[in-house]
Amino acid sequence: MSDTSTLRTAAPRIRPDLELWPDLAQLPEGPRARVSARVANGILRAVCRRLDIQLVHPDEALDPTRPAIVLHDEEEFLLRVGSDGLIGFGEAYLTGAWESPDIAALIGTLGANIDRIVPRWMQRLRRVHVRREPRRHQNTIDGSRSNISHHYDLSNDLFTLFLDPTLSYSSALFPSEVVQNDGHRVALAPAPPAEDASTALTAAQHRKIDRLLDQAGVGAGTRVLEIGTGWGELALRAAARGATVRTVTLSQEQLELARERVAAAGLADRVSIELLDYRLVEGEYDAVVSVEMIEAVGDEYWSTYFRKVDELLAPGGRFALQAITMPHGRMLATRDDFTWIKKYIFPGGLLPSVEAIERITAAETSLRVADRLSMGAHYAETLRIWDQTFSAATPQVRALGFDVTFLRMWHFYLAYCQGGFASGYTDVQQMTFVKESR
Template sequence: MTQIATARWPGIAHTPRTPLKARAAKAILKPTVNRIPVQVSFADGTRWGAVVRTPRDADRATEGVFARLGAESKIGLGEAYMAGDWNAAPGTDLADLLSPFADRMAHLVPEKLQTFRAFVDQKLPHHQRNSVAGSRKNIEAHYDLSNDLFTQFLDPSMSYSAAWFESPTQSLEDAQMRKIDGILDQAHVGAGTRMLEIGSGWGALAIRAAQRGAKVTTITISKEQAVLAEERFAEAGVDVDLQLVDYREVTGEYDAIVSVEMIEAVGEEYWPTYFATIDKLLAPGGHVSIQAITMAHHRYLATRNSYGWIQKYIFPGGLIPSLEAIDATLAEHTSLAVTDRRSLGLDYAQTLQQWRDRFNANWDAIRSQGFDETFRRMWEFYLAYCQAGFSVGYIDVFQIQMSRPTEG
């Protein structure tokens, strides 16, 4: 196993010593594996699952998997992968291996044991709350890792959200521009439109809007993204007002407000503030379009108060809403209502596959930036984990148009 930097990855370098919990995790996991199309081969030669080799195999699994699952059930599988306690077998794609688990997520734990969820789930740590200060720290933890890192696996538009493919053979860059045009069309962005973008990314949407003739204001709290976005605005020859402010600090009036996959970082307790702010800033007759990752309402209710691997390692403070939760927040705190929406869930699975392929192909360049093997395994698991969720429909993503119904 690759040596793990203890100072950088203290929770990964040492296997938890909780033998009773490890045995309990093993007792729960074995029947689960035996009833889904997955085979697991252990370091000692033991095998679970299908007798005949399947396209979804894990091998070289160790007892560390059970120790980590027993210690933290919602975090342990990902940490075990980061630690090298299990791998996808040669010829098995990691996302394909995870898909049967994602497809059965609500039923992996026997129903009788689910009554103990409250005793197992950890709540979101207080330091990850999305206050103005907390949001900046949470965003910095992911988006300020390195612009060069993201350059290595994103397409030339530097779009870090679901693309919208017209066909399976369309290039990722063209599919990303189609996605952006879909958002801008929903928000009725054209010549002279006063448009606010909440969450600048690296500037692709703002550039496209400015090229349509819109008067663009875009905001971000990522200093790293802001630097590169400004460079890209200059290269594109567009006039964009980029402000390094939180959405709660914005003033003015806008004909169109857009936001792409930013609501997931808002936090449930701040959804009313987020949507009320949009409502306050939107001019009469204006339109809103947001792209939002969602999950089924019953899964949102079951997981809203828990703390998972994604929140610990990838998106601190993150929470995926349901469509119903968005509708309820709009109804209670704004004059807005959803007037159109389209799903891009399978498109996101394809997007993530391409990102993962590029990440792996360019790993040597990424490693030269100072990222280690544990980081590589963390990001490989993150991209595959999300791809599996979108491919089976456990999670989805929608472009959602909102307006004030009385204004037509």
């Protein structure tokens, strides 16, 4: 028999600041909203039964071994989910209409069974019900700057609170067994770190960066272009190898701190950092490296992105790409959807599939895949550590001026992504390309 306990989380009824969170101010109302709520209720209960998810109220006992949804305001939850699907699901969490003792486990269960959640006949009607992403989120040169600023210019101090000292905001690569699978390699799930989590994460971030630099052939005298600076750690490690690095970003906050870090390391003569769109870069480089930036490119510009890399690489040059990916069929089905992540975290974002990347590079460039490592389980562990560290830093986050709704949003974002990687719904790849002679 499973051990059960009553988890009496005090109802976290959030009263969002309506100037900061205007879309949380009103509940959906009217006949259509009520009908949608009834439909959502039926689907929700059927899914919970089928997937063994506990659907309970705060005073009911919970089995800690099973994922759970704890309803603090069932009416609000159903109205929001019924009217706005997964956006409503996330917004109902922001207002405290529901809670879960382990959001990552809940999302992992849903992600592993995504094709079974909604009946097939309803999936065929998704275009009628699911909102399309606003045109203002298109990744034009001006639009990309705005989209990137929305997330990355929040506050350098905020990111410093939960990232490790390298300030790497991308999947780390922990020690683990690597196996061959269908033409590429897979880094299996890492063991929980035996040492301090921050120390383990720092080492794993260095391992990730060093592997990318090795794959790109970066060494003394290499001319390196980095597309997407982050806070400068990859540029620093490339320059320490004797390379000359040009790195471009669209985040003013990242630019300023990355320049400070480069200057402090005494490497300003080897690293130049510019506020510049990748489409405007000129020159010739022996190596191009880009870490989790392609997710912000947008599918309408993927061809532009890869053709630009091809144009910038010297003959025989190498391109090392780290990309978050999703299955091709799922990407095609959802690429125009307006999701909670796109609304609140990454406007204009879209995860490519490995198939889409390989098709575009094969058809439109001289870039050819030389190596691919899948490491999604490592992102789940990276996110777990980030979420744990962020939660522990709650007082410091509040001191920066972020409110309780933001805290819930950020926790939901990190745990939601952790569940996606743990379930295999999303993955992350290190892909190496070599520029062949035409």
